[in-house]
Amino acid sequence: MKSELTLFDRALTLLRYPVRNNETLQAWDAGDEYLISHIEEMNLNDGQNILVLNDSFGALSCWFSARHNVTTISDSHIAHKAITANLTRNQCQPITLLDSLAELPPSVDLVLMQIPRNNRFLTWQLNQLRQVLSADIPIIAVNKAKEIHSSTLKLFEKYLGETTTSLAWKKHRLVFSFANSPQTTLVEPFTTWQVDGQPFTLKNLPNVYSGESLDLGARFMLEHLPSDDQHRKAIDLGCGNGVLSVKLAQLNPNLAITCVDESFMAVASAKQNLLDNLSSPRDLRFIDNNCLDGFNPGEYDLVVCNPPFHQQQAITDHIAWQMFCDAKHVLCNGGQLLVIGNRHLGYDVKLKRLFGKSNVSLVAANKKFVILQATK
Ligand SMILES: C[S@@+](CC[C@H](N)C(=O)[O-])C[C@H]1O[C@@H](n2cnc3c(N)ncnc32)[C@H](O)[C@@H]1O
Structure with a gap:
């Protein structure tokens, strides 16, 4: 099992949590690599406020913490443990790590999202973003291409706003969106x-x-x-x-x-x-x-x-x-x-x-x- 993520001459050691002998599952996927590569090619100025949603084991949090102010939100206790351990393992800059019930941070320049499996959770997160983001803030999401259905994109369009997608790379696709949909009513949490x-x-x-x-x-x-x-x-x-x-x-x-x-x-x-x-x-x-x-x-x-x-x-x-x-x-x-x-x-x-x-x-x-x- 590979534990070194190497991109743009930079390497991170990433492990799942809990660390198991004979682990067969990697701590990041091609979706993380696609997002990282895409953002690196955008040549952002340092010090952006990046909001990361649903980082699995910390690949995105660790990577972007080097040059930006990262806030990561996840519903998973295990993801929190993995992210914290991987940040320490790679001597990363500190980030703000929040649970899924926390309010979104007030100042965000870019949102990166691993699209969750559960559409109700996706809808709720998109609606949360729609409530707080201004229409010029890019939201870039990723998932396996086969998991991005036209119904998924309709959720983005309805609850967030204008949405387009990238070409597939290693079976993953990026979704680009802006918070400008006419639908602004709050989705009930329960x-x-x-x-x-x-x-x-x-x-x-x-x-x-x-x-x-x-x-x-x-x-x-x-x-x-x-x-x-x-x-x-x-x-x-x-x-x-x-x-x-x-x-x-x-x-x-x-x-x-x-x-x-x-x-x-x-x-x-x-x-x-x-x-x-x-x-x-x-x-x-x-x-x-x-x-x-x-x-x-x-x-x-x-x-x-x-x-x-x-x-x-x-x-x-x-x-x-x-x-x-x-x-x-x-x-x-x-x-x-x-x-x-x-x-x-x-x-x-x-x-x-x-x-x-x-x-x-x-x-x-x-x-x-x-x-x-x-x-x-
Ligand atoms: C099959 S569901 C059962 C939920 C509920 N008890 C029921 O019967 O409907 C399994 C639950 O285990 C939780 N879970 C998964 N991994 C876990 C872990 N490592 N530690 C604690 N809970 C975990 C999941 O979030 C999920 O809520």
């Missing part, structure tokens, strides 16, 4: 819906997982969450909008719950949903984190988890594996991990390897999903 068959409503910030309808796995898991006075402290690992926590809290009035997710918008949505849907005060915590990094061992008796199976664009099961290892670490003896996954993902094999064959049981299954319980 999408709200009632959960079928359940006595609660969920509010979803733009980048929360499955923010427009209930995840099918979560729907099945809701039917099998425990109601058990023995459980005192639980973690909802990869909480998303907090759907599992809301149900768990309703079923277990004395349970203390910690919601953990790597998306700032997920953590904020989960917080909103627990506060909105619970009548009595609770011991609740909401933490943006990479899995359970930094959690004490042996403190919890229940972990519920509907693991992700991709990191940014890449399909991978290493996060699920880290979640299972971390869950085992934070569980007390006798504590339980409850996991839902697609049948074909083979989580049973992983859990048996980690917890021991006789400590893993099948709680429920349907055509698509299995729910497994692993006891420490």
